[in-house]
Structures are given as C-alpha cells and as structure tokens.
Amino acid sequence: MSILVVGSVAFDTLKTPYGERQKILGGAATYFSLSASYFTDVRVVAVVGEDFTAENEAVMTKRGIDTRGIQHAKGKTFHWTGEYGENVNEAKTLNTELNVFETFQPSIPAEYNNSDFLFLANIDPVLQTRVRDSMQKVQLVGGDTMNYWIGGHRQNLEKMLKGVDVLLINDGEAKMLAGDNSLPRAARRVMEMGPRALVIKHGEYGATIFFRDHEFGAEGHPFRAPAMPIDEVRDPTGAGDSFAGGFMGYIASQGKIDRGVLKYAMFYGGVMGSFAVERFGTERLQSLSREEIDSRFKIFRELTHLD
Amino acid sequence: MSILVVGSVAFDTLKTPYGERQKILGGAATYFSLSASYFTDVRVVAVVGEDFTAENEAVMTKRGIDTRGIQHAKGKTFHWTGEYGENVNEAKTLNTELNVFETFQPSIPAEYNNSDFLFLANIDPVLQTRVRDSMQKVQLVGGDTMNYWIGGHRQNLEKMLKGVDVLLINDGEAKMLAGDNSLPRAARRVMEMGPRALVIKHGEYGATIFFRDHEFGAEGHPFRAPAMPIDEVRDPTGAGDSFAGGFMGYIASQGKIDRGVLKYAMFYGGVMGSFAVERFGTERLQSLSREEIDSRFKIFRELTHLD
Numbered sequence: 288m289s290i291l292v293v294g295s296v297a298f299d300t301l302k303t304p305y306g307e308r309q310k311i312l313g314g315a316a317t318y319f320s321l322s323a324s325y326f327t328d329v330r331v332v333a334v335v336g337e338d339f340t341a342e343n344e345a346v347m348t349k350r351g352i353d354t355r356g357i358q359h360a361k362g363k364t365f366h367w368t369g370e371y372g373e374n375v376n377e378a379k380t381l382n383t384e385l386n387v388f389e390t391f392q393p394s395i396p397a398e399y400n401n402s403d404f405l406f407l408a409n410i411d412p413v414l415q416t417r418v419r420d421s422m423q424k425v426q427l428v429g430g431d432t433m434n435y436w437i438g439g440h441r442q443n444l445e446k447m448l449k450g451v452d453v454l455l456i457n458d459g460e461a462k463m464l465a466g467d468n469s470l471p472r473a474a475r476r477v478m479e480m481g482p483r484a485l486v487i488k489h490g491e492y493g494a495t496i497f498f499r500d501h502e503f504g505a506e507g508h509p510f511r512a513p514a515m516p517i518d519e520v521r522d523p524t525g526a527g528d529s530f531a532g533g534f535m536g537y538i539a540s541q542g543k544i545d546r547g548v549l550k551y552a553m554f555y556g557g558v559m560g561s562f563a564v565e566r567f568g569t570e571r572l573q574s575l576s577r578e579e580i581d582s583r584f585k586i587f588r589e590l591t592h593l594d
Numbered sequence: 595m596s597i598l599v600v601g602s603v604a605f606d607t608l609k610t611p612y613g614e615r616q617k618i619l620g621g622a623a624t625y626f627s628l629s630a631s632y633f634t635d636v637r638v639v640a641v642v643g644e645d646f647t648a649e650n651e652a653v654m655t656k657r658g659i660d661t662r663g664i665q666h667a668k669g670k671t672f673h674w675t676g677e678y679g680e681n682v683n684e685a686k687t688l689n690t691e692l693n694v695f696e697t698f699q700p701s702i703p704a705e706y707n708n709s710d711f712l713f714l715a716n717i718d719p720v721l722q723t724r725v726r727d728s729m730q731k732v733q734l735v736g737g738d739t740m741n742y743w744i745g746g747h748r749q750n751l752e753k754m755l756k757g758v759d760v761l762l763i764n765d766g767e768a769k770m771l772a773g774d775n776s777l778p779r780a781a782r783r784v785m786e787m788g789p790r791a792l793v794i795k796h797g798e799y800g801a802t803i804f805f806r807d808h809e810f811g812a813e814g815h816p817f818r819a820p821a822m823p824i825d826e827v828r829d830p831t832g833a834g835d836s837f838a839g840g841f842m843g844y845i846a847s848q849g850k851i852d853r854g855v856l857k858y859a860m861f862y863g864g865v866m867g868s869f870a871v872e873r874f875g876t877e878r879l880q881s882l883s884r885e886e887i888d889s890r891f892k893i894f895r896e897l898t899h900l901d
Contacts, residue, residue: 373775468680470798471823491777492799495823511897513818516778516802550900590818591898593857 288539289328289401291425292319293393293418294408294528296333296357297365299568300382304373305521311568312343314365315408315431318525321572322532322559323406324350325580327539330399332356332418336364336387346573356396360387375520375564376490393418400424404539406531409433412440412447419450427544429453429535430482431527437464448481453549455486455531471497471509484549486534486556488527490514496553503546510546512553513591515561515583522567526560529572533559558583595846596635596708598732599626600700600725601715601835603640603664604672606875607689611680612828618875619650621672622715622738625832628879629839629866630713631657632887634846637706639663639725643671643694653880663703667694682827682871683797700725707731711846713838716740719747719754726757734851736760736842737789738834744771755788760856762793762838778804778816791856793841793863795834797821803860810853817853819860820898822868822890829874833867836879840866865890 297314301307320329330353335343339359347354365388368381393414405422407415407430419428430451436444437460444464448454454477458470464480465473474485474497483502488494493513500507534556541548558580562571604621608614627636637660642650646666654661672695675688700721712729714722714737726735737758743751744767751771755761761784765777771787772780781792781804790809795801800820807814841863848855865887869878 375775468682469825469827471825474823489799492796493818497823508893508896509823511800511820513898516781516804516816518776518778520776547901554900586815588900589815591820593861593895593899594854 288403289330290323290404290406290535290539291330291332291356291395291399291402291422292316292323292406292408293332293415294319294406294410295365295388296331296335296339297367297388298338299524300366300368301370301522301524303371303375303522303567305519306567308522308567310366312346313367313524313568315525315528317347317569318528318563318572319406319408319532319535320347320352321350321569322529322563323536323539324352325559325575325577326533326536326555329353329536330356330402332393332395332399334358334360334387334391336360336362339364346569350573353399356394356399358394362387364388369524371523375523378523395421404535405429406535407431407447407451408528408531412436412443415447416443416450419447427452427538429455429531431455431531432460434460434463445480448477451482453484453486454482455488455527455534457488457490457527461485461487470495474509486553488530490526491520493557494530494553496549498546503544503549510550510553512557513587514557515586515590517561517564520564523564525569526564529563530556530560533557554584554587555580558587595710596637597630597711597713597842597846598637598639598663598702598706598709598729599623599630599713599715600639600722601626601713601717602672602695603638603642603646604674604695605645606831607673607675608677608829608831610678610682610829612826613874615829615874617673619653620674620831620875622832622835624654624876625835625870625879626713626715626839626842627654627659628657628876629836629870630843630846631659632866632882632884633840633843633862636660636843637663637709639700639702639706641665641667641694641698643667643669646671653876657880660706663701663706665701669694671695676831678830682830685830702728711842712736713842714738714754714758715835715838719743719750722754723750723757726754734759734845736762736838738762738838739767741767741770752787755784758789760791760793761789762795762834762841764795764797764834768792768794777802781816793860795837797833798827800864801837801860803856805853810851810856817857817860819864820894821864822893822897824868824871827871830871832876833871836870837863837867840864861891861894862887864894
C-alpha cells in the first residue's frame with residue numbers, strides 16, 4: 288500500500304538545551320515520510336526553493352521515498368527558526384520565513400493518483416481540502432492542523448475536517464477547536480465535525496485515540512499509547528509528524544483498517560516519535576532498522592502491559 | 595495486612611468550575627484511608643480540632659477504618675481554602691489555616707505497632723522520619739512530600755527519604771527534588787537519595803513507576819499506568835492521595851511485593867484516583883463497591899492493552 292503526504296519540506300534553524308543547528312532538513316512532510324518509509328511506500332507533494340540541494344533530497348530518496356511530487360520553485364525554501372527551553376514541550380518560534388511555501392499550490396503528479404492512503408500535514412486547510420477532493424479513491428485520510436488555522440480560518444478548517452477520517456492534533460489544539468477543556472468531551476465535539484477518530488497527542492505523556500461510535504468496529508472506548516521516558520530529548524522538532532508517519536505507515540502496511548490495527552498504529556506512532564527526538568533533525572530517522580523499531584515496540588509494550 | 599497512615603485530616607473549602615463547597619471533609623490521610631479501605635485494614639494517625647464532628651469521623655469508621663489514632667485537640671481543624679480554574683491540574687490556594695495541625699505531634703497507639711505497611715502522607719519530614727523510625731517492622735514504607743519541603747527543608751527531607759521504599763510525588767516535585775528536567779534522569783537521582791522505587795504522578799496523563807536497579811526483582815524498566823479520560827473532573831482535590839491509597843492498599847492485600855504486584859498497584863492507584871475526582875470531596879470514595887472498582891480496572895486495561 289502507498290501513502291501520499293502533502294505538506295512542508297523545510298529548513299530548520301534551532302537551539303535546544305543540547306546544542307544548536309543551522310538550516311538542517313526539516314518540515315512536516317519530511318519527518319512524516321521518513322517515519323512512514325519504514326512501513327510502506329511513500330510519495331511526497333511539497334515545494335522547495337533553489338537552496339534545496341540534491342543532498343537534501345537524497346535523504347528521502349535513499350529511504351525509497353518518491354519525491355517526484357516535490358516542486359522546485361524560484362526563491363528560497365521555507366525556513367523556520369526556533370528555540371526550546373528546559374521544557375521541551377514548548378517551542379518558541381523566533382522567525383518564520385515562508386518563502387516559496389507562501390504561494391504553494393499542491394499539484395498531484397498523475398503517478399500518485401493511485402495512492403491508497405492520504406496524509407494532509409499542517410498546511411492551509413483550503414489547500415488540504417483541494418487535495419483531499421482530488422483523491423477520492425483513498426482508503427483513509429489522516430490530517431493535521433494547528434492553532435493558527437483553528438483561530439483564524441475556522442470555516443475553511445471545518446470544510447477540511449469533513450474530509451478527514453483521522454485527525455491528529457495535540458491537547459491544546461483539541462481544546463481550542465472544541466471550545467472545551469475536558470478532553471473526552473472535546474474529542475466528541477471534534478469528531479462531530481467530521482473525523483471518525485481523533486488522535487490527541489500529549490507530548491511526553493503519549494497520545495490517546497478516541498473513536499466515534501460505531502466506527503472502526505469500536506465499542507467507543509478510547510485507547511492510550513505511552514511515550515517512552517527518554518533521558519535526553521535532544522530535539523523535539525518533528526515528534527508529532529514522526530508519530531503521524533508511524534501511525535499512518537503502520538495502518539497502510541496492514542490489509543485492513545479496524546480498531547486492533549489502529550491500536551497498534553498508536554504504539555508505532557509513539558515508537559517513531561521516540562526515535563525522532565533522540566537526535567537533532569531527521570538524523571535518527573534516516574538510518575533505523577526494522578529490528579530497532581521492533582525492539583522499541585517491545586519496550587512500549589513492557590512499559591504499559593500488566594502481564 | 596494492615597496499613598498505618600500518618601497525615602492530615604482536614605476541612606476543605608473549595609470552588610471548581612462545577613460548583614463550590616464549604617468546609618467539607620478532606621485531608622491527605624482521609625483520602626488515602628478511604629481509598630485503601632477497599633483493599634485492606636487501615637489505621638490513621640492524625641489530629642483534628644473541636645469542630646470535627648462525630649459525623650465526620652463516621653465517614654471513616656463506616657468504611658472500617660481504625661480512627662483510634664486521631665487525636666482530638668483544643669482548637670480548630672486544619673482548613674484549606676482553594677480554587678480550581680478551567681485547568682483542573684492547577685489548584686490555587688486562597689487560604690491555609692493550619693490550626694491544630696501546626697503543632698501536630700504524631701503519636702502511634704500501641705495497637706498500631708503491629709502494622710504491616712506504613713504511609714507517610716505529606717507532613718513535615720521531621721515528623722515523617724520520627725514516625726518511620728518508630729515503625730521498624732513494617733514491610734514497606736510509602737511516602738509523599740511537596741515543593742514546600744523540597745525547597746525549604748532539604749536536609750530534613752533527605753533524612754526522611756532514606757527511610758522510604760516508594761516515594762509518590764508529581765512531575766514538578768520530582769524535577770525540583772532532583773534539579774533535573776529530564777524525568778527518567780530525575781527519577782534516578784531521587785532514588786539515589788533512598789527510595790527503591792519512585793512513582794511520578796502526571797495528573798490526567800497517569801503515572802509512571804521507576805525502579806532502582808535490582809530492586810523488586812525488576813530489570814529496571816519503568817512502568818506507566820494511565821489515567822482515565824473523564825468528562826467532568828468535578829473536584830481534583832485528593833486525587834494523588836486516593837492514588838496512593840489504592841496503590842498501597844493493593845500491595846498490602848497481596849501476599850508478596852514484587853514488580854508484578856507494583857504494576858497492578860499502579861493501575862489500582864489510577865482507578866481510585868479516577869473515582870475520587872468524579873464528585874466533590876470524598877463523596878465518591880465513601881460508597882464504592884468492589885464490583886465498581888473491578889469494572890473500572892477493566893476499563894483501564896482496555897485503555898492500554900493491545901490485545
């Protein structure tokens with residue numbers, strides 16, 4: 288099975304308590320693709336500028352990722368500059384240069400039309416809706432968004448949500464979107480807007496998936512996956528997108544989509560997120576082995592299972 | 595098996611988004627006792643004032659709790675006044691009247707000397723150490739503390755920690771005590787101070803137990819118990835003490851103390867905490883049935899277990 292991801296490929300300049308890096312490869316679609324590439328075929332639609340090198344692109348192609356959907360535009364690549372303090376759950380954005388990303392118009396190559404799964408990374412919901420509408424035959428659509436769109440682009444976002452099967456957002460975003468501080472109540476409200484399941488990411492505490500009644504053969508109970516206690520979170524950038532990549536990638540690697548598969552997908556999401564933050568940027572996600580992934584999955588199981 | 599708990603029995607006046615209550619029964623030892631009483635025999639050492647009624651005490655005796663260790667002193671009972679905003683994880687203390695609690699000198703009745711387990715709820719570490727030293731024959735000592743003692747009574751606290759087998763504190767307290775923002779690293783440092791295991795409570799995200807190497811037959815891996823997503827957290831007061839009561843109570847109800855028992859104890863701690871917050875004060879903890887506890891335990895398992 289194959290996944291098409293549409294989102295940002297970018298450069299990040301960042302500082303954490305463990306060091307700093309200048310213009311390293313980043314972006315939601317990058318983290319998502321690398322993470323998902325350990326499970327299934329991945330295709331990327333994104334835009335980069337003239338400063339995006341063959342070496343940058345090779346990071347993805349070496350993992351077998353199909354990058355034919357990456358448009359090369361005149362100008363510079365999206366460049367985010369940020370900083371993390373002692374609380375690694377909070378990023379402080381110092382500068383956002385959208386550059387070529389500002390006028391990004393996703394265009395799906397004909398070769399991608401047969402994709403089985405679609406992930407709409409965090410971009411303008413108008414573009415997300417357009418892409419989703421053009422991919423009617425996919426089995427499952429995953430999506431992400433952020434407070435910027437929740438606050439200021441509500442109508443467009445609500446349209447987008449109608450086309451998403453599983454939305455993956457964090458606690459604050461879920462509460463803001465629902466206008467409710469109770470997570471389970473917020474989850475139900477968000478699912479009334481469209482998604483059949485909602486994954487709420489709790490950072491270092493893991494993530495919870497809520498199911499709409501009668502969806503995915505689920506009896507309605509939520510399911511919670513842990514995050515792994517990690518000594519040194521060197522760089523939390525991309526943890527959420529790596530989670531989404533593991534989550535969607537695992538689903539795509541299975542022959543069916545039911546509650547059991549979604550539960551395992553939650554664990555694989557957590558596993559991939561835990562790798563992502565161990566080193567700066569995408570470094571750790573570039574050279575994993577299936578054995579490392581399976582062995583960490585085992586740790587996640589031991590961390591949570593009674594017997 | 596029996597547990598002796600030493601701590602506060604108090605009145606709480608509080609306001610949450612769901613309502614307010616004046617001078618209702620509260621206090622760490624109260625929540626702990628009620629919660630533990632569903633698993634084992636409980637004895638309480640505390641102090642109350644002249645405003646503490648027979649009806650108040652009956653809340654405990656009705657649950658079979660031995661209250662002979664509650665001293666009745668001249669003056670008023672400890673009275674806490676606080677408020678919770680939309681973020682139920684944060685209490686705002688409006689007033690603390692220590693009253694008779696200010697000069698509390700725990701005195702263990704002779705009938706309590708044969709207690710099998712000891713829980714030192716959050717009081718002055720000097721008193722905790724004195725009680726612990728007088729109870730040399732207990733099988734396991736659990737303890738709690740708070741930022742006030744961590745910040746200003748360090749030496750006394752470090753003495754106390756040497757006598758505690760399992761310390762139960764929250765994220766912020768663990769980081770403060772260790773002077774380290776990485777939870778697993780902080781856990782190791784705290785355990786170097788004495789405890790053989792450390793339970794770090796994450797509020798609505800559950801709790802993690804860390805084991806010192808070679809203790810409790812554990813191979814060192816931590817274990818995480820969830821909290822249950824609850825629609826309406828009416829009153830979060832006492833959640834941590836109810837967790838501790840379920841945790842210690844379950845351990846005391848088993849014939850052995852090993853990693854397997856401690857893992858189940860983490861789940862039962864979460865279960866009891868989840869009941870406590872559903873209603874104001876100790877209301878929900880007064881009239882549970884073993885069936886309700888077991889049925890919620892099942893929900894906790896379904897929430898976290900893959901198969």
